[in-house]
Amino acid sequence: MAGARAETAAAGRDFIRDIIDADLAAGRVGRVVTRFPPEPNGYLHIGHAKAIALNFGVAEEYGGRCHLRFDDTNPTKEEQEYIDAIARDIRWLGYDWGTHLYHASDYFEQLYDWAEHLIRIGKAYVDDLSPEEMRAMRGGLTEPGRNSPYRARNVAENLDLFRRMRAGEFPNGARVLRAKIDMASGNINLRDPVLYRILHSAHPRTGTKWSIYPSYDFAHGQSDAIEGVTYSLCTLEFEDHRPLYDWFLDNLPVPSRPRQYEFARLNINYTVLSKRFLTELVRQNRVKGWDDPRMPTLAGLRRRGVPPAAIREFARRVGVARANSLVDVGMFEHAVREHLNRTALRRMAVLRPLKIVITNYPEGASEELDAVNNPEDLSAGTRRVRFGREVYLEREDFMEDPPKRFFRLAPGREVRLRFAYFVCCREVVKNTAGEIVELRCTYDPATRGGNAPDGRKVQATLHWVAAAHSLPAEVRLYNPLFSRPDPGADGDFFADLNPNSVEILGDARIEPAAAEAAVGETVQFERQGYFCLDPDSRPGCLVFNRTIGLRDSWAKARSDR
RNA sequence: UGGGGCGUAGCCAAGUGGUAAGGCAGCGGAUUUUGAUUCCGCCAUACGGAGGUUCGAAUCCUCCCGCCCCAGCCA
Numbered sequence: 001m002a003g004a005r006a007e008t009a010a011a012g013r014d015f016i017r018d019i020i021d022a023d024l025a026a027g028r029v030g031r032v033v034t035r036f037p038p039e040p041n042g043y044l045h046i047g048h049a050k051a052i053a054l055n056f057g058v059a060e061e062y063g064g065r066c067h068l069r070f071d072d073t074n075p076t077k078e079e080q081e082y083i084d085a086i087a088r089d090i091r092w093l094g095y096d097w098g099t100h101l102y103h104a105s106d107y108f109e110q111l112y113d114w115a116e117h118l119i120r121i122g123k124a125y126v127d128d129l130s131p132e133e134m135r136a137m138r139g140g141l142t143e144p145g146r147n148s149p150y151r152a153r154n155v156a157e158n159l160d161l162f163r164r165m166r167a168g169e170f171p172n173g174a175r176v177l178r179a180k181i182d183m184a185s186g187n188i189n190l191r192d193p194v195l196y197r198i199l200h201s202a203h204p205r206t207g208t209k210w211s212i213y214p215s216y217d218f219a220h221g222q223s224d225a226i227e228g229v230t231y232s233l234c235t236l237e238f239e240d241h242r243p244l245y246d247w248f249l250d251n252l253p254v255p256s257r258p259r260q261y262e263f264a265r266l267n268i269n270y271t272v273l274s275k276r277f278l279t280e281l282v283r284q285n286r287v288k289g290w291d292d293p294r295m296p297t298l299a300g301l302r303r304r305g306v307p308p309a310a311i312r313e314f315a316r317r318v319g320v321a322r323a324n325s326l327v328d329v330g331m332f333e334h335a336v337r338e339h340l341n342r343t344a345l346r347r348m349a350v351l352r353p354l355k356i357v358i359t360n361y362p363e364g365a366s367e368e369l370d371a372v373n374n375p376e377d378l379s380a381g382t383r384r385v386r387f388g389r390e391v392y393l394e395r396e397d398f399m400e401d402p403p404k405r406f407f408r409l410a411p412g413r414e415v416r417l418r419f420a421y422f423v424c425c426r427e428v429v430k431n432t433a434g435e436i437v438e439l440r441c442t443y444d445p446a447t448r449g450g451n452a453p454d455g456r457k458v459q460a461t462l463h464w465v466a467a468a469h470s471l472p473a474e475v476r477l478y479n480p481l482f483s484r485p486d487p488g489a490d491g492d493f494f495a496d497l498n499p500n501s502v503e504i505l506g507d508a509r510i511e512p513a514a515a516e517a518a519v520g521e522t523v524q525f526e527r528q529g530y531f532c533l534d535p536d537s538r539p540g541c542l543v544f545n546r547t548i549g550l551r552d553s554w555a556k557a558r559s560d561r
Numbered sequence: 562u563g564g565g566g567c568g569u570a571g572c573c574a575a576g577u578g579g580u581a582a583g584g585c586a587g588c589g590g591a592u593u594u595u596g597a598u599u600c601c602g603c604c605a606u607a608c609g610g611a612g613g614u615u616c617g618a619a620u621c622c623u624c625c626c627g628c629c630c631c632a633g634c635c636a
Contacts (some may be wrong), residue, residue, distance in 0.1 A: 013575075014574095014575095039635085077636090127634095130634095135633085140563085141563055141564080141631075142564095143563080143632090144563085187564050187565070187631080188564075188631055188632050189564095196634085197634035215635085215636090216635070216636045236630070237631080238630095241631090242565090318584095319575085321574070322567065323568070323574090324566095325572080327573055327585085330572080331584080331586085334584090337598095372594095376598070405596095460596080461593095461595065461596095463595075524595085524597090526597085527595045529597095551597065
């Protein structure tokens with residue numbers, strides 16, 4: 001919480017904040033009240049993080065409050081698991097709704113009374129049309145709709161029927177309560193929208209008390225009004241609903257007058273932020289659950305090792321506007337690297353080991369060397385790492401026949417082992433298949449710690465791990481879940497799934513200090529990237545997820561040619 | 562062909578009549594015991610297009626073009 005609050009001073013400017021400033025200056029609004037209104041039918045993803053950061057962020061900046069209100073008006077799709085996960089993820093992101101936890105279902109009784117009120121003033125009626133008939137009579141984009149034959153029912157009959165709907169006398173779909181507005185409106189939302197539908201379905205909170213449930217349109221604005229919300233911020237697709245939102249507030253004796261403002265939802269290339277599709281990925285076991293590290297869900301990002309502060313910073317940089325946009329995933333990755341570079345402890349780990357034997361190092365001997373925990377934050381201190389005669393190097397840090405710009409180890413070449421010594425490759429040992437299985441090197445005792453007293457230079461510094469003083473580990477490398485920037489553009493999201501979205505390395509070696517990381521703590525494996533311990537880890541079998549790699553200009557240079 | 566929106570650099574995004582912020586990406590260079598980080602420099606005579614108003618227009622007016630959303634008893 002403290003972290004999220006400290007960031008408010010640096011919050012960007014946008015049209016929402018401009019509106020609030022104007023309202024405050026004109027005295028139209030006393031204190032700012034916002035709300036984040038998730039429907040508990042899935043997990044929150046990074047797109048929701050933008051909305052959460054906006055609503056909670058604005059409330060904090062202006063000394064107001066932000067409510068968490070579950071929009072639980074459709075029991076056929078909502079579950080307690082989602083309610084719990086959503087609350088957990090918002091807290092993890094760094095926001096707090098205090099005592100202001102609400103549910104649209106808290107207002108079912110009041111909403112029902114208001115529905116009767118509309119009936120009494122002649123602005124709502126019970127319609128017996130079937131869903132198909134209703135659709136046929138709604139008209140089209142360029143064709144006006146036609147009035148339902150039930151539209152002229154009198155108040156007494158409407159009241160009686162509506163009460164019997166509530167009492168559960170009719171089957172699902174038999175009747176609905178509709179607002180009486182204008183079947184010829186150019187805005188289709190105003191063509192007598194449905195207020196209540198019959199749903200004989202148990203609700204996570206109200207159980208079997210109700211057999212009719214309010215629609216989103218009938219519940220949302222009135223819930224805002226009941227809670228005293230001043231700014232009801234939602235995404236662009238609800239813009240057409242605003243006249244309806246206002247219509248209810250104008251025709252009902254609500255206690256306050258909230259205003260709805262719309263902003264563009266977040267889209268990121270190479271990723272899909274559609275709850276419906278993410279649900280399918282989980283349901284079809286295309287990923288290992290909502291918290292699979294490849295998922296753009298907050299649960300997935302958390303398990304992946306992404307710090308919540310990086311997500312908040314990303315949201316801040318993306319800004320809030322009304323133009324549809326597709327942000328480059330690189331912007332998100334930058335926010336993650338930027339935060340982790342400042343905060344992550346450095347450790348050494350060899351992902352694909354190649355053994356080297358230092359022939360002039362005493363057999364059976366070993367020694368401890370000092371290593372800096374975080375060069376970006378010296379207060380993180382140092383640790384001791386043990387060095388020995390046999391060490392593992394990264395396979396890709398050696399080439400027998402190196403190309404022009406390869407600076408790392410090669411036959412006859414000298415490099416520095418980080419925090420340790422200069423070593424020189426003297427011999428390449430191969431097996432009968434011609435594969436390199438070991439390197440024989442010599443070291444220079446005078447270069448202890450990594451400095452050459454004679455001032456000679458090396459072109460590379462390599463990370464390493466002592467064979468006898470390292471631990472085995474499994475490392476999971478993640479690649480984009482989708483293989484194209486615009487998944488689903490051809491109509492099928494599944495066809496664009498990246499078949500290589502995860503690569504498992506089974507015989508990595510890590511320095512002992514790396515094993516001390518807690519689940520959820522992300523560290524940097526030097527020269528490699530950021531990694532975090534996965535909850536799949538068990539004693540003797542540590543599992544690390546790669547959060548994100550370091551920028552790699554060498555890899556880039558190679559792929560550019 | 563109805564209604565509602567949106568078009569500023571490869572990607573986000575400020576700007577609200579006084580002469581185009583910032584970030585990401587990219588490209589040069591410096592530093593570097595992480596080919597990382599950091600630092601320095603470059604990167605829109607131009608704001609979807611065409612007219613017009615004005616001393617002056619991304620900002621005002623007109624017309625045109627393009628893109629997005631809406632025909633659930635989903636939210």
